[in-house]
Amino acid sequence: MTQNLLVELLVEELPPKSLKQLGSSFAGLLADSLKAQGLIAPDAAITPYATPRRLAVHIANVAAQAADQAVTQKLMPVKVGLDAQGQATPPLLKKLASLGADASAVPQLKRALDGKTETLFLDIVVQGTLLTDGLQKALQDAISQLPIPKVMTYQLADGWQSVHFVRPVHSLVALHGADIVPVSVLGLQAGRETQGHRFEAKVNPIVLHNADSYAQQLQTEGAVLAGFAERRAEIARQLAAAAAKEHLTPIDDEALLDEVTALVEHPNVLVGTFDAEFLQVPQECLILTMKANQKYFPLLDAQGKLANKFLLVSNVRPADPAQVIAGNERVVRSRLADAKFFFDQDRKKTLASRLPELDKVVYHNKLGTQGLRMHYVREIAYMIGKQLNAATSAREAAALAKADLLTDMVGEFPELQGIMGRYYAQHEGLGDEIAFAIEDQYKPRFAGDDLPRNDAGVSVALADKLVTLIDMFYMGEVPTGDKDPFALRRHALGVIRILIEKNLSLKLDELIRSAINILKEDQFAQQWLSNCSDKTQESIISVTCRRNAYVLPDSVPGTQEEIFTKLFNFVYERLAGNLRDQGYTPQEVDAVLSLNPQQLSDIPKRLAAVRAFAALPEAVSLAAANKRVGNILKKSESAISDSVDTGLLQEADEQALYQALQAIQPQTEKAFAAGDYTASLQLLATLKTPVDTFFDHVMVNVDDVKLRNNRLALLAQLHRIMNRIADLSKLAS
Structure with missing residues (x-):
């Protein structure tokens, strides 16, 4: 017989930011435990309830006792359980007694290999769990596993015992149908009484009729919407x-x-x-x-x-x-x-007048102050701005970008940093280009956020993110697992989104290298130090010097290149993950990114071209052939020529392949130069037949060295034409 079950913990006010998760977790954990004990079906209807003063769950069709289960119980090795005459040994009889059996069960024992050892097994029927026992265990499991942000310790009414929970619990309800399930937890015995609204309830306490009347009684008698x-x-x-x-x-x-x-x-x-x-x-x-x-x-x-x-x-x-x-x-x-x-x-002080105070704000104890950091951001923004025809405005915006951190408004509401800088810049008459760039330096702040509105803002936003990424990689503060205290993944994704969605012609590798080169120049630190007042604290100068010594550890050759490689790979890993999240297949992403395209704004067009190519009927064959060509070229022990000697093309099929390549090469070059990557890849479909016949009838690795090298040169030409946009071999299964 099954009936619906209602369990409620009445507590003092729960933390509001955690309530939704606590409610769903309490219901889920309780139900999972009951399922594991066979007291409810896997698809049982579960209804969680959560209010500031209660965690509850209603579960449909809960059995009073779980069904008995036939279980094969492993006993012990045969040589331990039976003597030479096949009679039960004392250890076996003791084991059988613990299971409620005796020597009469010996003839029913089964023998089977457990690994390499012949072992005795006994088929027994295990009595199903009673709801009282099962719910007691489920409650204890659920309470111990709840994602409680901070546990409280409080005394029970007897003044002696202490228990631990997110908030003090005042009552426990456990109803199976109309019957109380006699369980206890947190020093409380289950009953059927609960409390309604503190001020609006018509009846207090509320005596619940049964498990199914819970939500209705709370609403009508207690003025509480429980769900x-x-x-x-x-x-x-x-x-x-x-x-x-x-x-x-x-x-x-x-x-x-x-x-x-x-x-x-x-x-x-x-x-x-x-x-x-x-x-x-x-x-x-x-x-x-x-x-x-x-x-x-x-x-x-x-x-x-x-x-x-x-x-x-x-x-x-x-x-x-x-x-x-x-x-x-x-x-x-x-x-x-x-x-x-x-x-x-x-507004009584200008943004510029606040800048000297940034020299007293420590950005990082090994990297100096915000004042020094913004010197670097300013120079990198200027470098990027020159390429976007916004050099002057980018430099001015970067110089003022962090000034609003010292305002009273941002001190009270840190979430308004950048936004208040924009308002104060507009108040000073600096113009929308500078003002919007100051606000947009933090964009994009999260997935789906807007990008900077103008090129000055793009320059400052990229510079700010690059300085953070480079500095933290120099410090070894690389994200691990789910830990990313400096939000470096978000910064990397911000750089990626800006470069791609703003359709910038900037190249990623050049951007990172240029930023690193600016960061390693001592002249900016020296300029900052020379501009500092005599009252600048020695400790601030000290951390600044350590920062520059750390960025340029002369005793560690190759550090700059190592940091570039690590950071570049980090950004590319974020790029690959972001593209997969957008719906591109791993094969499509791998095909494009394996060529390391540096102009990220090109990547969406390359991916679209690869997807269109993969839909062609010739794609499977050409991808397999491309993979085969790549393997042949890798195994070549001699240098491969860039040109093909037409006089050495002896076979009709290699001549046909050469002619096909010559026919489409100008067209693919023209399409590639125009940025029409889809058309460029579509032209490769005409190569299917000559490529297939070439491999069917032409031997590449012949004994004649000149002939072999010429055929390798022909394949190298084919490989270059096929893989200019993406490595099509990655599409081969």
Whole structure:
């Protein structure tokens, strides 16, 4: 007989950022343990519940006792269990007794090889686990394995025993149908009583009728929406409805919606307002302070501009919400006043006037200060900017890029770095090109983020990322496993995205080498030191000197080239992974990247050409032939000529292959020069027949050295034409 099961832990307020995961983990771990014990079917319906004050799960069709199982029990080697006459030895009788059998079971024992040893086995029936025992184990397993960010230790009611959990637990419910399952955990005995909303519940405690009435009773009697997903959907519905009445749109923030869902049990969305004068402050500041500090949902108009209204999600539903709204408006007013004060104060100083202070901010204890670091970023940005016709603006933007780190606003809200630099630059009249470049230095900050808007911003963003990558590789701070404290993978992907999506003609190897060369020049460090005031702390000068000594360890030859190789390979590994994530096959990616194309903006076109080529009926044969050609050329012990001697082409099939190559070579060259890689590869289809007949009838490695070398030269020419865009042999199975 099966019935539905309900288990609930009633706790003190759980950490909101962890609630969603705690709820799903508690339900999943409990169900997995019950499945392993045979108490529920593998496809049993599992419904998790999670509110700020409870973790619960409803599981359908749970057996009161698991089915008995036939098990073949390994006993011991035959020579240990049976004597020379085939009678049971004392060790065997003892083992049988532990399994509830006696000497009468000896004739039913089976013999089988266990490795090389003949062993005795006994078929027995193991009684199925009782739900009480199985749930007790499942609860203990689930509690011990929950992904708890920080465990609390608290005393039980007796004042003597202490237990460990994410928050103190006040009650345990375990119902199988309408029956209480007598389990205990964390010093609590299971019952059927739980608590509803602290202020809104009609009944407290709530006496649960059965496992299936849990969600309904909590909602009707306890004023609690127990399901996380249901509560989240209700909040989203109320947010949309309230915003629509104001002809506005709530800001889209999934993380904030999750966090608010984890803060309330009985959501009630209300509309608040603040003084319109605060809209003079950059809206990013206002939005951030409302979201981060108050968990409000700012409202935007049709143009995406912030309105002086916001939505708050209350946990109570008073008849007159005016006092709730007024209280929240008072709080937000003081928060926005702080933001306005910071903004007004920051604008009293120019960005340039703040730069000397960067010389006192240590970037890394072995790499010097932010002031020195930005000298290098500025010079690398200038180098890149010259190639993009934005040298002057790139250099100016890079010089001011980190100045906003010293402002009050960024000190209060580090997430606004770059953004505030843009506003302050515009306030100073520096122009949008410089201002946007300052803001865009951090882009792209995450997958799918926007790229820098102009070439000055591209130059600064690339320079900033390259300096971080090179510095950390010199320091040996290479990411390992899932650890990447300096976000080097993100920086590498940022470089990749900018080069590809901005369709830049910059070459990756030249870019990295040029940046390394600038970083290793002592003149910039000397310029920085000479510009420092006499009051500069000796310790700062010391770390700066160590930085330059570390970047240029004269006693370690080849360091610069080693760092280049490691960093280049690191970026290429990120590139390969990123392309596979976009849907390209490993064979397609390998075919293109094995040629190490340095202009990354070309790679999407190469991949598209390879995919189109692979769809041709001739592709399989040509890829296999290309692989064969590559193997033949690798095995050649002599130098292979760049040209073919037509006078040595004796066989009709090698003449036909040569003529076919001569016919398509100008066309492939023209298509390649025009960047039409697809057309260039499509032309190779005409080579299938001459290539196949060549290998069917022509012997390459003949005894005649001149003839052999000439045929190798012909194959080398074929290899060059076929592999200019990608190594097509990688497509061969």
